[in-house]
Amino acid sequence: MDLQAEFEALGGWDRRRFLRPAARVARDLLGAWLWTESDKGPVGGRIVETEAYLPAGDPGSHSTAGPTARNGAMFGPAGRAYVYRIYGMHLCFNVVTGATGSGEAVLIRALEPLLGIESMVERRAGVPLLQLARGPGNLAQALGIDLSHDCQDLCPASMGTDHRGPRIAFGAEPLPAHRVAWGTRIGLGKGQHLALRACLRGSRWVSARRALG
DNA sequence: TGGCAGATTTTA
DNA sequence: AAAATCTGCCAA
Numbered sequence: 001m002d003l004q005a006e007f008e009a010l011g012g013w014d015r016r017r018f019l020r021p022a023a024r025v026a027r028d029l030l031g032a033w034l035w036t037e038s039d040k041g042p043v044g045g046r047i048v049e050t051e052a053y054l055p056a057g058d059p060g061s062h063s064t065a066g067p068t069a070r071n072g073a074m075f076g077p078a079g080r081a082y083v084y085r086i087y088g089m090h091l092c093f094n095v096v097t098g099a100t101g102s103g104e105a106v107l108i109r110a111l112e113p114l115l116g117i118e119s120m121v122e123r124r125a126g127v128p129l130l131q132l133a134r135g136p137g138n139l140a141q142a143l144g145i146d147l148s149h150d151c152q153d154l155c156p157a158s159m160g161t162d163h164r165g166p167r168i169a170f171g172a173e174p175l176p177a178h179r180v181a182w183g184t185r186i187g188l189g190k191g192q193h194l195a196l197r198a199c200l201r202g203s204r205w206v207s208a209r210r211a212l213g
Numbered sequence: 214t215g216g217c218a219g220a221t222t223t224t225a
Numbered sequence: 226a227a228a229a230t231c232t233g234c235c236a237a
Contacts, residue, residue: 088222090230
């Protein structure tokens, strides 16, 4: 099927898909479409790499010590964005999951660019196609995600013409289990032992190749 | 291909 | 002081 046709055939977003535990949502998001709207239409692609951050007992999660000014979105309803600045210069984009107040989310680490590639090239200034949206900071830049999107609802009842923020739509069919590879999360000081990083097995678009199951 | 330093600023 | 990162530079 043609890419544009595949994109248009997506049912749209569904908040119920985000009400599940983060590790489950991390898996379900592989193969889902993530995009933002621009003057020239949708900009984004197919998600190939995610990381789950658990509500409790996860020392690697921002939510581990309870709500703060930064992580407030994590304790809000599922299906909203959690966007934060890291290392003083990059942004990371997450989807809040689970029950309201539980403090869990899924970090979107990489996607396969499929929609509005020209816009991503423009934003990423001379970067090769392979690296357009590889790694969470790069992905946020390619899609034009910024701090104003923090706490934004990814699943509005209707999409007004002025909606520019990120959107996610799941594919009709779930990805078969053998297409999913799990590994440990990247860049953490604590909680490194947990295998909560999900990758589309064999995808060239993932951000790191190390130790996938 | 792999390791490391540097950029840069908010956060707890 | 450390951080859910990225890039360029170096060595092998």
